[in-house]
Amino acid sequence: MVQSEYILNLENISKAFGPIRAVDGVSLSVRRGSIAGLIGPNGSGKSTLFNVISGTEGKFSGSVVFDGKRINGMPSHKIFALGLGRTFQTPRLFTGMTVLENVMLAGKRQEGENPLIAPFPERWESGEEDLARRAQEQMKALEISQLYEKNSSEISGGQMKLLQLANVLIGDPKMLLLDEPTAGVAPRLAQDIFASIEKHCRETGTTFFIIEHRLQVLFKHVDHVFVMHQGRIISEGKPDEIVKNQEVIDAYLGE
Numbered sequence: 530m531v532q533s534e535y536i537l538n539l540e541n542i543s544k545a546f547g548p549i550r551a552v553d554g555v556s557l558s559v560r561r562g563s564i565a566g567l568i569g570p571n572g573s574g575k576s577t578l579f580n581v582i583s584g585t586e587g588k589f590s591g592s593v594v595f596d597g598k599r600i601n602g603m604p605s606h607k608i609f610a611l612g613l614g615r616t617f618q619t620p621r622l623f624t625g626m627t628v629l630e631n632v633m634l635a636g637k638r639q640e641g642e643n644p645l646i647a648p649f650p651e652r653w654e655s656g657e658e659d660l661a662r663r664a665q666e667q668m669k670a671l672e673i674s675q676l677y678e679k680n681s682s683e684i685s686g687g688q689m690k691l692l693q694l695a696n697v698l699i700g701d702p703k704m705l706l707l708d709e710p711t712a713g714v715a716p717r718l719a720q721d722i723f724a725s726i727e728k729h730c731r732e733t734g735t736t737f738f739i740i741e742h743r744l745q746v747l748f749k750h751v752d753h754v755f756v757m758h759q760g761r762i763i764s765e766g767k768p769d770e771i772v773k774n775q776e777v778i779d780a781y782l783g784e
């Protein structure tokens with residue numbers, strides 16, 4: 530089968546909450562192996578769109594095609610198993626486990642093994658040592674190695690973001706949706722996060738679709754930007770085209 534140039538195709542996606550049209554007729558395509566950005570003012574529908582794509586938003590209208598397959602209405606774990614991972618705007622971690630155990634847990638779910646034994650190193654099998662090694666490598670790349678032994682409830686919001694990123698990266702997804710990966714993170718670290726995302730993309734061919742409010746950092750690393758406003762995509766293009774677009778400027782200044 531010839532692979533399509535686009536790994537994700539959305540057609541006419543709409544999602545309403547009562548009278549609020551959170552997502553209102555969105556059609557877009559994300560190129561395979563690229564880094565795409567999704568920007569827009571607060572409440573413009575960005576997270577809702579990611580929830581729709583990843584199967585966590587319940588009923589919606591329109592069509593979602595991922596890697597040549599229509600995934601509308603599939604449960605989120607099935608979508609994840611197809612290679613579409615995501616992180617949440619508000620991190621969800623398992624408390625009562627160490628940071629390393631949390632990262633490994635995500636890798637195990639991807640491989641469909643029993644997640645319940647992940648926290649117990651003495652019960653790891655050979656594949657699990659490999660998983661632990663990959664988890665440690667990923668945490669080193671994101672500069673959170675010093676957190677291995679900490680309990681997940683002891684770390685900061687920014688560290689939690691990084692942890693969540695390490696978490697999904699070791700699952701080796703085809704595509705990742707990241708909802709504000711640098712929120713609550715120090716500016717220098719935000720740069721590092723994007724640098725490591727870009728490195729990962731170029732080395733592995735993983736496609737990234739990233740919601741981000743820090744436009745300066747985002748624009749340095751993305752190939753393509755979509756601008757959302759009141760549930761619609763009002764503009765798309767290369768970062769240098771987007772910064773000059775009057776409609777985009779108005780959407781932000783109109784806040």
Ligand SMILES: Nc1ncnc2c1ncn2[C@@H]1O[C@H](COP(=O)(O)OP(=O)(O)OP(=O)(O)O)[C@@H](O)[C@H]1O
Nearest residue numbers: 546549551569570571572573574575576577578618
């Ligand atoms: N579960 C929900 N129930 C009711 N309204 C919701 C729900 N989720 C989102 N909304 C509304 O839908 C609209 C879009 O919200 P969404 O969270 O998708 O925006 P966003 O672009 O991610 O914003 P932010 O940049 O602040 O994260 C908002 O008006 C929001 O209040």
Ligand SMILES: [Mg+2]
Nearest residue numbers: 575576577618
């Ligand atoms: Mg959001």
